Each structure stands twice: as structure tokens, then as C-alpha cells.
Amino acid sequence: MSNLQQTLSIIKPDAVERNLVEEIKNEFKKDGFEIKNEKKIKLAKSDAEQFYKVHETKPFYKDLCEYLSSGPIIVMILEKDNAIAANRELMGATDPKNAKEGTIRKKYGISIDKNSVHGSDSIENAKIEIDFFFKS
Numbered sequence: 001m002s003n004l005q006q007t008l009s010i011i012k013p014d015a016v017e018r019n020l021v022e023e024i025k026n027e028f029k030k031d032g033f034e035i036k037n038e039k040k041i042k043l044a045k046s047d048a049e050q051f052y053k054v055h056e057t058k059p060f061y062k063d064l065c066e067y068l069s070s071g072p073i074i075v076m077i078l079e080k081d082n083a084i085a086a087n088r089e090l091m092g093a094t095d096p097k098n099a100k101e102g103t104i105r106k107k108y109g110i111s112i113d114k115n116s117v118h119g120s121d122s123i124e125n126a127k128i129e130i131d132f133f134f135k136s
């Protein structure tokens with residue numbers, strides 16, 4: 001049975017800075033994702049703090065929010081069968097050192113903080129994150 005889903009994807013500042021946007025978008029397209037909407041934005045630090053609120057208590061929260069708001073990012077709505085899990089699989093492990101061969105983070109990630117992409121981790125968070133960037 002098909003299970004069409006949408007998930008929120010972000011190409012993070014380290015990848016935008018290195019001109020990897022088209023290359024990374026092609027990774028999604030090759031894997032069968034349709035890019036339903038996309039925009040290039042630069043977040044204010046307060047936006048990043050809201051977006052990553054689930055990590056509020058973590059030791060890396062402050063650096064993470066500073067980093068995500070440090071330069072332009074590309075936010076996209078990706079659609080495909082089982083998009084949420086499929087995107088997590090394609091991205092690879094949070095730390096590029098542990099990411100499998102062929103994953104985006106393995107190919108492009110620099111470090112655990114500069115890991116090139118974000119992807120929603122659940123149906124609930126996909127909805128929240130898509131609304132965060134695209135609700136008018």
C-alpha cells in the first residue's frame with residue numbers, strides 16, 4: 001500500500017556556503033523525492049531557537065542555533081512514499097563519521113554540527129516543521 005508523505009528538509013549553511021545546493025537537491029531527486037516547495041532564507045537567531053526548541057536543554061543548543069542562523073539555508077518540502085523515514089535514511093547518521101556510504105551526510109557533511117542537512121524525524125514533527133516555514 002502506498003503511504004505518500006511530506007517531510008521538511010533543510011540544506012544547512014555549511015552546504016549552501018560550499019555551493020552544494022544543486023548537488024544535494026539532485027540526491028533527493030535521484031532517490032525519487034519530489035520537491036513540492038522550496039525557498040532560500042536566512043533565519044534570525046530567535047527563529048532558529050524556536051525551530052530547535054526540542055533541543056533546548058541540550059549542551060549543544062546555543063551553538064546549534066547560532067550555526068543555523070549564521071548564513072542562508074534552503075528549506076524544502078519533500079514528497080515521496082514514506083518520505084520521513086526515507087529522508088532520514090538518505091541523510092545518514094547525525095555524525096557524518098558514523099553515516100553509511102552513499103548517504104548525504106557521509107558525502108558532504110563536515111562534522112556533527114556541520115552535517116549539511118536536516119530532516120524531520122516523525123509525522124508529527126514533519127507537520128510542525130512544514131508549517132513553521134511554509135504556513136502563510
Ligand code: UDP
Nearest residue numbers: 060064093094112113114115117118119121
Ligand atoms: N548536534 C550537535 N551536536 C550533537 C548532536 C547534535 O551539534 O552532539 C546538531 C547536529 O547538527 C544535528 C542537530 O544538532 O543535526 C539536531 O540534533 P538531532 O539529534 O535532532 O540530529 P538529527 O535529527 O539532525 O540527525
Ligand code: MG
Nearest residue numbers: 118119120121
Ligand atoms: Mg532531529
